[in-house]
Amino acid sequence: MNKISQNNIIQNILKYIPIILLFISVLNEFDFNNLGLIYFSFNFSYILIFYYSLKKSESLGYIYIFIAGLFNDVVTGTPIGISSLVYLILCGAAAYLRNITLRPSLIKDAIFFLITILIINSLLFIYSGFILNYELSYFEQIINIIYTFLLYFLFSNLFNFFEKNILGNSHVG
């Protein structure tokens, strides 16, 4: 009996791992800044939100994503609400893809993800450049988008492994 209740607690904690990861990633980005690589950056939050909105939408509630966006704005110093908007558009795109997909495939998901991040980065560009008059480095944005797209494959497989082998959700992926 005791063993069963202990297992339940662990399962419950594991269920909240995506949310915990999301908040850690917005409060302290996994961008390997300390390695000192000049031309390397990626957005872990985009990958996490897109993957879980697409494959297991019940894991990340929209309200948590909204709050995570607010936190991200505060941490990075961008106007409050912009990251929430971007994250929610990403969720919307993932939900749309989920609705129209009959046979899921990683390549199709990744291409759709690339198109989505290109669109949301364009939105950010327009907002930052034309409304806030921030100057942006196109080159760095492109690098960020490319690495985020490439690392989607790696993280997608890692999340699949986590869901299937640790949480035991065989229908994911």
Next chain:
Amino acid sequence: MEASRDDFVIALRSAFLKKGTQQRFSLLSLIFFSIILLILGSFNFKVIDYVKITIKEIVYRSSFIVSGPENFLKKNYIIVNSHLKLYEKNKKNVAELNLLRGKDLSQKIIILENIKYKKLIDDYYIADNEIVAKVLIDKQSPYLRSIVINKGSKNNIKLGMAVLDEGYLVGKIVEVNFFTSRVLLISDINSKIPVSLQPGDIQAIMSGKHKRGGVLQYIRDKNLPEINEEIQVLTSGAGGLFKSGIPIGVIDTGKDLEIDSGKVVNFHRDLSQLKYLKIVSFMKEEIILDQISKNNSEVLDDVINSANDQQETLRILLEQKKIADEIRVKIQKENNFLRNESIKLKKESNFLRNENVRLKNDQKNKIQDEEMKFLKMNVYYGHKCRKNLINNGYKVDTAEYRKCVLNKGLKK
């Protein structure tokens, strides 16, 4: 055609309007809420400001806690890395230390002179407020390179204050909260710093380019005279935001001596490794030319003069040492030459002594041989040469007798 449009609308409606399992809000309502937040935020709506400030204070503190493990890893990574490079670094440091020791005294004099002249043109700024702060968050988004520090308006931090790391400029304060502040790093593309390039005294504006470098803007293309050192980039003090002469970085000219827009400035400090920073504001030192200031000036002059004297004495002592060294080397050379000469003469003297002894022995032998020969011949021919009744010879032991014996008797 109609059916596919319906499918698209249904899928879209389902994605944005349908509340999923365990979702309390629909996506569309949250998107609208974000847009409202953005619009109200841009109009500086008071309620939004309060919400912002509250979230900021909570998030900055919690972010500091969350970044603990990464900071631990970062710290260990730096320790391991520095251990691996320790030997090379030490060798380099020793060489650099020797070089810098030599430059130290002249630099002190130049600094004092610089202060004096800056005071004369009323451009001498002193740090009126220095605050040491710790970096809470150094998350750098692709849109804004900034960090958050643990000092805010409570500690007299004000907008526009310069942020230094060990004397090098790393950024300026762009946002002040009660307990925390945001620093816009010089690597940010929106950071525009008026800079001066030395040598050459070229004025420009520096903007951020990437994590370790900035780029020069608004600069007249200029060819520099050939120099063998790097070009130092310092704050020019234009605009009155920073004082002039705070070091920022260097430009490695290499073979290309042309300075133009787009030249990359390599920062002195690694902006991803900031931990403790100094936040400084500067003010002009107000000196009224009264007796005290005159006295100050005289004291400064005395200090400069005594430093100059010290340098002169040092120079003379070094010259003397040089001359003494030269003399010592010369004497040593002469000494060696004389020692060699003496050894040579001793050898010659020994040789002559030996030769002398040999000659003496030869002579002695010759005399003995002659005596022997005479004695032998005396036995045979002595009676022929000796004077007696029959023979009309010579007296024994005379030279004629000896000659007669050696001639084997009297010659007829």
